[in-house]
Amino acid sequence: MSFFAILRSIYEGFGITAAVATLGLLFAIPFAVIAGVLQHFATGPLRWIVTAVIEFWRSSSVIVLLYAFYYTLPAFGIFLSGITVGAMVLGFNIGGYGSQSVRAALQSLNKGQREAGLALGLSRFDVLRLIELPQAITAMFPTFINQAIQLIKGTTLVSLIALTDMTFRAKQISELGYNPVGIYSALALSYLILCYPVTIFGRHVERRFATRKAR
Amino acid sequence: MNFNFSFAIEIVPRVLEGIGNTVMIAIISFIGAAALGLFWELLRRSHATVRPVVQFVIDAIRSTPALVQIYFLFFVLPYYGVTLPALLVGSFGLSFYYSGYMSEVFKAGIDAVPAGQSEAAQSLGLSWADMIRFVILPQMLRNVAAPLGAYSISILKSTPLLAVISVPELLGSALDVASDTYRYAEPMFDVGVLFLAMSLVAVAGITQLERRLGLTAPSH
Amino acid sequence: MALQTNSCSGNAAVTMEQLCKWYGSFQVLHNVDLSVAVGERIVVCGPSGSGKSTLVRCINQLETHEKGRLIVNGVELYKGMKGLAELRRDVGMVFQQFNLFPHLTVLDNCTLALVRARKLARDQAEEIAMENLKKVRIPEQAHKFPTQLSGGQQQRVAIARALCMKPKLMLFDEPTSALDPEMIKEVLDVMTELARDGMTMICVTHEMGFAREVADRIIFMDSGRIIEQAAPSKFFKNPEHPRAQQFLGQMLH
Known part of the structure; x- marks a missing residue:
């Protein structure tokens, strides 16, 4: 099998990789925003509960969570597809980290912004929605890109619960014939093609944000 | 519901057999990662000509999944x-x-040292x-203590990746129990709880250590 | 429940009776009594930490008082009251640090509350915004972002933003203290013009020239108390209280 043939064969798993990553973002983004905002505003028992939920997703090991949810949920009578479990676990894990960025961005906003909005007669919710969140989300954009890369790389783990993503394809090909150098170089290259441009973009954005802040 | 709590408790000692390997992998990988990371950074700073090459290597490392890097080495x-023991190969992969x-x-830690310091040293x-x-x-x-502490936790949480190359750490021994008993739910549940507990304890421990050493970043 | 007191307080814009406020165990306002008539221009001055900012911030409840009464535009304000947002729309506020919204253009800073709080159509809101930007002599900057403007320009935008809501009362909390000296005049000129137009104004400021020219009454505060209030002619010529004499001595020399 030529190197190019291996690459093409691995690429057959791209659909699953992309699906898990995209679905994962759909779990991650709302979770990050809602949990981050709640943790910022909530007091008392609610804050305690939100913090516990965030810490559960953030402090656990993703690979272990993946196995635990995939194998344990059915024993509790909950049956989810592999894609759903993969996207949910990866998404909530990244979302847990994201919630901390949202909260930090809200906290670091000048309180004058909130006061100016209130002084204009906007409701507290409108001040959050129109003034604080847009600025917080802009401020955390570089972090968001880095977390998106983590999510894409994390999708390799779904190969362990028998989803035929790019990594699973590589394992399948390796059973056809002994060519570790070709197969695993091609696999690494496949992810590099996917993530390297995002890494460079993230670096670029980060630099632009740093100079904007310095001005 | 066929989740068996007494079975889940009964197998805890067998799952825990892997904890020594988990800790060893975490320590080797942390030291390896810090040493190699410092090496990359000093290399990146040494000459203008090697800078872009080193930069590409660093970006490439960050653009491929840990699991793929471990498979590659293994x-x-x-x-x-x-031919090396799987535990070592896996730890090199994580490093x-x-x-x-x-x-x-x-890089960030060095950048945060004022430029006047190197100018004074050079003069x-x-x-x-x-x-x-x-x-x-x-x-x-002082600048790198807190982020290094955070990465030590990340590394600890990544050690179960080595189960895929059959290293008997915590997840590996849980998988062994599962294949012996044909019950997956309980061992996986156990290892999930164990890792959450370990990670929370490690976070608390590192926070304590940083405070003890006076290494917490000064708040502005 | 908002208490309508129009009848008994006559045409007062702001009435304070025995107003008290604490930060923890530290009392910042001591039994403050003050009445500001509609159309009146008040300058509040005093040493730093005397409670003058807190006093002004109570008027739109960015700070809440713990004791005493506060009636603004005929409605009594109290901690945890409903409908505060509506009442704040009639009270303009200009901050020391401008507090423009950096993610919005100058024009959008001005139209935001008109569209979202007053529920005006966008083109109507933009018309009002441009009118007020003209009033502060900065209409050509409407499509820039706040960070592209100088401090003096930003503060004038902040004034225009507050004016867009057609407030019955304007509060200024040290509006020129964060500005470079050469930019102070452009902001004071706008404020002076506003006073000429008959706006009710309460200004915390150290600009004694402005106070002398514009104020109907000067309030001097020290340690959370109003210890002297007088027309500028009297206040500047012979202040009664020794603390006021000392303060003026420092300000004018």
């Missing part, structure tokens, strides 16, 4: 006649993966190596 090294992130930590006639060793590194250590 399957490709023997092809070239290098390599995290070195990409550590290099950025060291005193110190060599590049002496300047790094006696002037920059000591000041940098």
Whole structure:
């Protein structure tokens, strides 16, 4: 099998990789925003509960969570597809980290912004929605890109619960014939093609944000 | 519901057999990642010509999944006649993966040392190596303590990746129990709880250690 | 429940009776009594930490008082009251640090509350915004972002933003203290013009020239108390209280 043939064969798993990553973002983004905002505003028992939920997703090991949810949920009578479990676990894990960025961005906003909005007669919710969140989300954009890369790389783990993503394809090909150098170089290259441009973009954005802040 | 709590408790000792390996992997990988990360960063700073090359290597490391890097080392090294215990190969894989992130930590830590410090060292006639060793590194250590602590937790949480190359750490021994007993739910549940507990304990421990050493970043 | 007191307080814009406020155990306002008539221009001055900012911030409840009564535009304000947002729309506020919204253009800073709080159509809101930007002599900057403007320009935008809501009362909390000296005049000129137009104004400021020219009454505060209030002619010529004499001595020399 030529190197190019291996690459093409691995690429057959791209659909699953992309699906898990995209679905994962759909779990991650709302979770990050809602949990981050709640943790910022909530007091008392609610804050305690939100913090516990965030810490559960953030402090656990993703690979272990993946196995635990995939194998344990059915024993509790909950049956989810592999894609759903993969996207949910990866998404909530990244979302847990994201919630901390949202909260930090809200906290670091000048309180004058909130006061100016209130002084204009906007409701507290409108001040959050129109003034604080847009600025917080802009401020955390570089972090968001880095977390998106983590999510894409994390999708390799779904190969362990028998989803035929790019990594699973590589394992399948390796059973056809002994060519570790070709197969695993091609696999690494496949992810590099996917993530390297995002890494460079993230670096670029980060630099632009740093100079904007310095001005 | 067929989840058996008494079985889940009964197998805890067998799952825990892997904890020694988990800790060992975490320690080797942390030291390896920090050393290699510092090496990348110093190399990146040494000459303008190697800078873009090192930068590409770091970005490439950060753009490929840890699991793929571990597979690569595990399957490709023997092809070239290098046979090492799986635990070591896996730890090298984690070291390599995290070195990409550590290099950025060291970069930020060095950048945060005021430019006047290196100018003063150079005007005193110190060599590049002496300047790094006696002037920059000591000041940098304070800056990197907190992020290194955070990455040590990340590394701990990544150690179960080595189960895929059959290293009997916590997840590996849980998988062994599962294949022996044909019950997956309970061992996986156990290992999930164990890792959450370990990670929370490690976070608390590192926070304590940083406070004890006075290494917490000064709040502005 | 908002208490309508129009009848008993006559045409007062702001009435304070025995107003008290604490930060923890530290009392910042001591039994403050003050009445500001509609159309009146008040300058509040005093040493730093005397409670003058807190006093002004109570008027739109960015700070809440713990004791005493506060009636603004005929409605009594109290902690935890409903409908505060509506009442704040009639009270303009200009901050020391401008507090423009950096993610919005100058024009959008001005139209935001008109569209979202007053529920005006966008083109109507933009018309009002441009009118007020003209009033502060900065209409050509409408499509820039706040960070592209100088401090003096930003503060004038902040004034225009507050004016867009057609407030019955304007509060200024040290509006020129964060500005470079050469930019102070452009902001004071706008404020002076506003006073000429008959706006009710309460200004915390150290600009004694402005106070002398514009104020109907000067309030001097020290340690959370109003210890002297007088017309500028009297206040500047012979202040009664020794603290006021001392303060003026420092300000004018």
